[in-house]
Amino acid sequence: MPISKLVGARVKRREDPRLIRGLAHYVDDIQLPNVLHAAILRSPYAHARIRAMRTDQARRHPGVVAVVTGNEIRDQVGCVPVASQNPTLRVPKRYVLAVDKVCFVGEGVVVVVAEDRYAARDALDLIEVDYEPLPVVSDPEKALASGAPVIHPEWPDNVAFRFDLKQGNLAKAFKEAERVVKQRLIHQRLAPIAIEPRGVLARYLPGEDELTLWSSTQIPHILKTQLSVMLKLPENRVRVIAPEVGGGFGSKLNVYAEEGLIGHLAIKLKRPVKWIEGRRENMQGTIHGRGQVGEVEVAVKKDGTILGLQYRVIADIGAYHQLLTPGIPPLTGLMLSGAYKIPALAIEVTGVFTNKVATDAYRGAGRPEATYVIERIIDRVAQELAIDPVKIRQKNFPRPKEFPFKTATGLIYDSGNYQGALNKALRLSGYQGWRGEQRKLREKGRYLGIGLSTYVEICGMGPSAAMPAGGWESGTVRVEPTGKVTVLTGVSPHGQGQETSFAQIVADEFGVPLDDIHVIHGDTAVVPSGIGTFGSRATAVGGTAVFQAAQKVKEKAREIAAHLLESDPEDLVFSESRFSVKGVPKKGVSLQEIALEAHLARNLPKKMEPGLTATSVFEPANFTFPFGAHICIVEVDPETGRIEIRKYVAVDDCGKVINPLLVDGQIHGGIAQGLGQALLEEVVYDEEGQLLTGSLMDYALPKAEDLPRLELARTETPTPVNPLGVKGVGEAGTIGSTPAIVNAVVDALAPFGVTHVDMPLKPEKIWRLCREKKERRAEGAG
Amino acid sequence: MPQKRVSLRINGRDYTHEVEPRLLLVHYLRDMIGLTGTHIGCETSICGACTVMLNGEAIKSCTVLTVQADGGEVLTIEGLGRAEELHPLQEGFWECHGLQCGYCTPGMILAAYQLLLRHPDPTEEEIRRGLDGNLCRCTGYQHIVDAVQYAARKMRESK
Numbered sequence: 001m002p003i004s005k006l007v008g009a010r011v012k013r014r015e016d017p018r019l020i021r022g023l024a025h026y027v028d029d030i031q032l033p034n035v036l037h038a039a040i041l042r043s044p045y046a047h048a049r050i051r052a053m054r055t056d057q058a059r060r061h062p063g064v065v066a067v068v069t070g071n072e073i074r075d076q077v078g079c080v081p082v083a084s085q086n087p088t089l090r091v092p093k094r095y096v097l098a099v100d101k102v103c104f105v106g107e108g109v110v111v112v113v114a115e116d117r118y119a120a121r122d123a124l125d126l127i128e129v130d131y132e133p134l135p136v137v138s139d140p141e142k143a144l145a146s147g148a149p150v151i152h153p154e155w156p157d158n159v160a161f162r163f164d165l166k167q168g169n170l171a172k173a174f175k176e177a178e179r180v181v182k183q184r185l186i187h188q189r190l191a192p193i194a195i196e197p198r199g200v201l202a203r204y205l206p207g208e209d210e211l212t213l214w215s216s217t218q219i220p221h222i223l224k225t226q227l228s229v230m231l232k233l234p235e236n237r238v239r240v241i242a243p244e245v246g247g248g249f250g251s252k253l254n255v256y257a258e259e260g261l262i263g264h265l266a267i268k269l270k271r272p273v274k275w276i277e278g279r280r281e282n283m284q285g286t287i288h289g290r291g292q293v294g295e296v297e298v299a300v301k302k303d304g305t306i307l308g309l310q311y312r313v314i315a316d317i318g319a320y321h322q323l324l325t326p327g328i329p330p331l332t333g334l335m336l337s338g339a340y341k342i343p344a345l346a347i348e349v350t351g352v353f354t355n356k357v358a359t360d361a362y363r364g365a366g367r368p369e370a371t372y373v374i375e376r377i378i379d380r381v382a383q384e385l386a387i388d389p390v391k392i393r394q395k396n397f398p399r400p401k402e403f404p405f406k407t408a409t410g411l412i413y414d415s416g417n418y419q420g421a422l423n424k425a426l427r428l429s430g431y432q433g434w435r436g437e438q439r440k441l442r443e444k445g446r447y448l449g450i451g452l453s454t455y456v457e458i459c460g461m462g463p464s465a466a467m468p469a470g471g472w473e474s475g476t477v478r479v480e481p482t483g484k485v486t487v488l489t490g491v492s493p494h495g496q497g498q499e500t501s502f503a504q505i506v507a508d509e510f511g512v513p514l515d516d517i518h519v520i521h522g523d524t525a526v527v528p529s530g531i532g533t534f535g536s537r538a539t540a541v542g543g544t545a546v547f548q549a550a551q552k553v554k555e556k557a558r559e560i561a562a563h564l565l566e567s568d569p570e571d572l573v574f575s576e577s578r579f580s581v582k583g584v585p586k587k588g589v590s591l592q593e594i595a596l597e598a599h600l601a602r603n604l605p606k607k608m609e610p611g612l613t614a615t616s617v618f619e620p621a622n623f624t625f626p627f628g629a630h631i632c633i634v635e636v637d638p639e640t641g642r643i644e645i646r647k648y649v650a651v652d653d654c655g656k657v658i659n660p661l662l663v664d665g666q667i668h669g670g671i672a673q674g675l676g677q678a679l680l681e682e683v684v685y686d687e688e689g690q691l692l693t694g695s696l697m698d699y700a701l702p703k704a705e706d707l708p709r710l711e712l713a714r715t716e717t718p719t720p721v722n723p724l725g726v727k728g729v730g731e732a733g734t735i736g737s738t739p740a741i742v743n744a745v746v747d748a749l750a751p752f753g754v755t756h757v758d759m760p761l762k763p764e765k766i767w768r769l770c771r772e773k774k775e776r777r778a779e780g781a782g
Numbered sequence: 783m784p785q786k787r788v789s790l791r792i793n794g795r796d797y798t799h800e801v802e803p804r805l806l807l808v809h810y811l812r813d814m815i816g817l818t819g820t821h822i823g824c825e826t827s828i829c830g831a832c833t834v835m836l837n838g839e840a841i842k843s844c845t846v847l848t849v850q851a852d853g854g855e856v857l858t859i860e861g862l863g864r865a866e867e868l869h870p871l872q873e874g875f876w877e878c879h880g881l882q883c884g885y886c887t888p889g890m891i892l893a894a895y896q897l898l899l900r901h902p903d904p905t906e907e908e909i910r911r912g913l914d915g916n917l918c919r920c921t922g923y924q925h926i927v928d929a930v931q932y933a934a935r936k937m938r939e940s941k
Contacts, residue, residue: 021872024884118804195831246821246884278825279824495884661879669920672919695826704916707910
């Protein structure tokens with residue numbers, strides 16, 4: 001084993017020079033000669049029958065090349081795919097453009113293709129569509145009520161799927177309970193808002209019969225397969241390229257109508273076609289996240305021991321499924337026991353169709369919901385039993401020696417030391433001191449709150465058996481004849497920095513400088529196979545594949561070296577990128593010399609194939625389970641409803657760390673999004689299914705000023721699931737932070753008799769709540 | 783559509799074009815000049831991805847018409863530094879991991895550029911407030927604040 005030089009070091013990113021100089025190429029930056037621009041007319045109604053359309057004027061508009069409606073291509077382009085093995089699943093057909101009827105505001109109805117984007121956009125205004133409005137179901141709970149309008153008449157009601165999980169003797173748990181605590185919780189819809197909206201550029205070469213599609217996607221290989229099905233093209237004639245991608249957060253972990261539509265248009269028109277999503281389209285038509293309403297009930301003993309938990313939840317699916325829609329709410333169910341020993345559980349998930357855009361994976365995807373449920377209810381229990389929220393958590397943690405720990409939901413937590421992370425967070429935050437401060441300030445009429453969250457999450461996705469579309473990942477390492485190293489990975493980074501961290505892994509293995517390594521991703525014609533970047537899997541699964549490929553290359557190099565040095569492979573030592581004979585350091589050969597020999601292939605061991613390259617496909621045996629403890633200190637001003645975050649400490653354990661700089665960045669960004677949910681963000685539709693938060697003027701994203709300086713620390717508990725010991729960190733910050741912040745605010749408002757507030761905790765809501773509670777008390781006293 | 787002649791100096795070079803009066807400056811820079819480092823993120827002047835300097839002031843080029851910039855001087859990210867001599871802000875963003883996906887970065891850097899012109903020694907609070915017109919969804923801003931502080935230090939030292 002070489003002495004590690006780069007793995008674990010704060011190496012600055014190799015991606016950055018092109019990005020800080022404005023030289024990177026996102027989809028819209030790619031210029032192709034003769035390109036056409038597409039614009040899409042979208043439904044202004046949440047639910048309506050399309051009675052008639054008039055497109056002649058648009059067709060005659062100068063610069064317009066084509067106007068295409070859903071009916072015209074319904075048999076030519078396949079439906080938007082959904083990946084799920086749930087036997088109860090109902091899958092309504094989702095055409096790439098609406099056929100006969102629209103089911104949500106923003107659903108594509110007509111596409112215009114023109115010589116430039118302004119002409120395409122102008123022509124949209126010349127299209128007339130007669131809609132016959134239909135009754136709308138916007139609220140998921142109302143959508144389930146009997147007599148509610150049914151969105152898809154193929155089925156008797158709006159149920160999209162069910163998912164149930166029962167383990168242990170719940171009836172007994174509730175019978176033996178000394179206290180039962182119940183809470184209704186709303187996980188509002190959120191918009192992922194990658195700052196780069198989606199975009200698609202497609203080029204078809206009729207001579208070669210080849211379609212190349214550039215898309216702002218997290219999953220180029222999956223998209224390639226699905227596109228070939230949608231477009232009825234042989235898969236080996238489809239190439240997908242994810243160029244520079246400006247953020248995803250799950251919103252680009254999908255196969256969208258526009259990808260099929262633009263690919264189809266490029267084939268039909270025999271010219272390249274580009275479609276760049278506007279922000280308004282993005283708010284209406286790109287997936288949303290969360291959107292659950294649930295009721296949790298726990299059975300506890302007086303000392304805080306949890307005996308059982310029951311959760312009934314309605315998941316707002318939207319009008320149609322997208323790729324992973326039905327897979328997200330079940331993840332909530334699976335992770336409901338959180339970081340605690342809960343012997344009996346029952347979870348009932350009901351997915352419900354509503355006249356809204358689909359929900360799907362948004363950073364955390366099901367786990368923030370689970371963590372919020374368990375972390376909120378454990379605080380509620382602590383409040384009811386007057387136990388310190390630290391003590392109740394400690395009481396229910398599995399001990400480090402109990403790992404691997406099997407949960408009642410059937411998962412096996414790989415490794416963990418929850419108490420260790422919590423202790424560190426308590427120490428760093430000065431928890432006890434803040435409790436004293438809280439008492440003092442309360443006497444002065446100031447409201448300080450201390451919120452905890454001790455989360456565990458599921459990532460490193462994942463074993464293929466448990467995934468809807470493969471959970472392995474590929475890595476190829478090739479030493480070129482000149483000694484430069486090329487790495488191909490099936491993951492598709494879009495900000496996570498794996499061009500750097502994967503190079504660190506290989507540089508350590510080969511003893512070569514970082515600058516000699518180039519990491520290529522996101523092109524299905526270059527990278528042989530892959531799954532993509534999501535579920536905090538890239539390093540745990542993709543990094544391991546790269547690591548194993550490098551090891552294979554090194555073993556082959558050792559054999560070549562032994563052959564060249566006329567020595568036994570076992571007698572060679574590897575140091576500073578060179579094999580030499582043990583005890584005879586001068587007798588050696590460098591990796592570069594070996595690579596050249598491997599390519600020239602004039603003097604290789606018998607039967608050895610030329611070249612110095614290897615591919616590894618890593619199939620993880622389990623998920624990984626990062627964990628941590630977040631502590632948030634807030635002060636709430638009841639007169640204004642303003643929440644000030646006085647301190648935020650996050651102790652996260654993501655196993656081994658390849659590059660601490662990147663890990664810090666992931667945690668910072670994750671916490672910002674978790675804070676966004678807790679305090680600011682909310683997708684709002686009205687009763688008619690109109691999107692009221694349709695632009696960034698109406699949807700509040702966290703700004704620099706909304707965030708405090710975050711204090712980060714780590715504990716390091718390696719996973720046994722992969723040889724690198726890494727767990728994944730992309731979503732941990734989002735998962736851990738939201739309940740810490742909400743718990744802090746509820747704690748601050750405890751003197752008002754507040755036990756729960758639904759997110760987002762906007763000042764107005766807090767102000768009203770405080771006023772209401774005060775008034776009620778005054779009435780009671782009077 | 784009638785055309786109008788515009789002349790602009792962009793990153794030190796002079797350009798003259800006939801443009802539609804409604805052509806947005808960001809589309810002019812990206813599609814006609816080929817400077818694609820300026821990005822579009824929201825179309826409503828909220829996200830700041832399209833921020834460039836026009837006549838010494840940071841503006842959102844997605845809501846400025848090209849004809850409004852006629853006769854003006856524009857600085858985009860491509861004109862800020864060179865490979866061998868990065869601007870201290872570019873260096874700061876690189877050193878401090880002030881970017882992830884990089885999409886907001888050119889606009890963020892130019893907004894910070896204006897901030898440092900006005901406040902060469904800003905406090906953390908001033909930096910956070912000064913960047914409120916620019917959204918980043920990746921970094922949580924902390925490393926961006928560090929990057930601006932790094933650049934401020936470096937620019938003061940080199941004076």
